[in-house]
Amino acid sequence: TDxxxxxxxxxxxxxxxxxxxxxxxxxxxxxxxxxxxxxxFETIGAAVSANLRERSTYTAIAVIIATILYIAYxxxxxxxxxxxxxxGVAAIIAMLQNxxxxxxxxxxxxxxxxxxxxxxxxxxxxxxxxxSVNDTIVVFDRIRENLIKLGSxxxxxxxxxxxxxxxxxxxxxxxxxxxxxxx
Numbered sequence: 001t002d003x004x005x006x007x008x009x010x011x012x013x014x015x016x017x018x019x020x021x022x023x024x025x026x027x028x029x030x031x032x033x034x035x036x037x038x039x040x041f042e043t044i045g046a047a048v049s050a051n052l053r054e055r056s057t058y059t060a061i062a063v064i065i066a067t068i069l070y071i072a073y074x075x076x077x078x079x080x081x082x083x084x085x086x087x088g089v090a091a092i093i094a095m096l097q098n099x100x101x102x103x104x105x106x107x108x109x110x111x112x113x114x115x116x117x118x119x120x121x122x123x124x125x126x127x128x129x130x131x132s133v134n135d136t137i138v139v140f141d142r143i144r145e146n147l148i149k150l151g152s153x154x155x156x157x158x159x160x161x162x163x164x165x166x167x168x169x170x171x172x173x174x175x176x177x178x179x180x181x182x183x
Contacts, residue, residue, distance in 0.1 A: 010043060064092050067133065071140065078147040081155050087140050095132040099125060124181060131177055139166045 011019065020038060028035020068088030075084035102125065109115040142162035150158055 016041060067092060071137065075140070075144055078144050078152070081152050091133055091136040091140065094136045095129055098128055098132045102128060127181075128177070131173060135170055135173055138169065139163060142166050 020036065024036045068085060068091075071088035071091055072085035075087050078084070106115065106117060106121065110117065139162060142165050143159055146158045146162050147155075150161075152158065
């Protein structure tokens with residue numbers, strides 16, 4: 001027996017039945033429904049999508065707040081010359097920049113090449129978020145270590161030293177991510 005899995009845009013129940021009728025007309029009579037047998041039919045309607053979008057928005061806001069609070073707590077010992085919560089906000093901005101660039105590229109591809117996104121795209125975005133926040137925290141942790149060792153008298157030199165110390169690691173991480181994403 002041959003089988004097929006069909007993926008398509010959201011269809012109403014009427015469209016669904018019309019598709020089944022046309023398939024049965026082409027591949028078998030309506031009396032002989034075994035020629036075209038529908039095993040399952042799944043759809044995500046607008047109500048489910050709206051509910052998922054709303055829950056995702058609340059979850060994203062909670063994660064952003066938790067990240068800012070965690071980083072603020074971790075950097076409480078070096079809150080001069082920059083307040084510790086600002087490190088958290090900077091980490092979120094860096095993460096958003098990375099995500100917005102990727103989503104923008106896929107929005108353009110979707111518009112011009114009819115590229116659809118699905119679960120693998122969401123997984124890729126979550127992976128990018130994880131790597132972005134991790135890399136930012138590594139740099140910030142080096143800044144924190146240097147502030148404790150060297151003090152905050154020359155903050156820009158301390159930040160520059162920390163970035164230079166973590167630059168090779170950041171480049172290697174980015175290249176690894178690109179390699180995985182291109183595969």
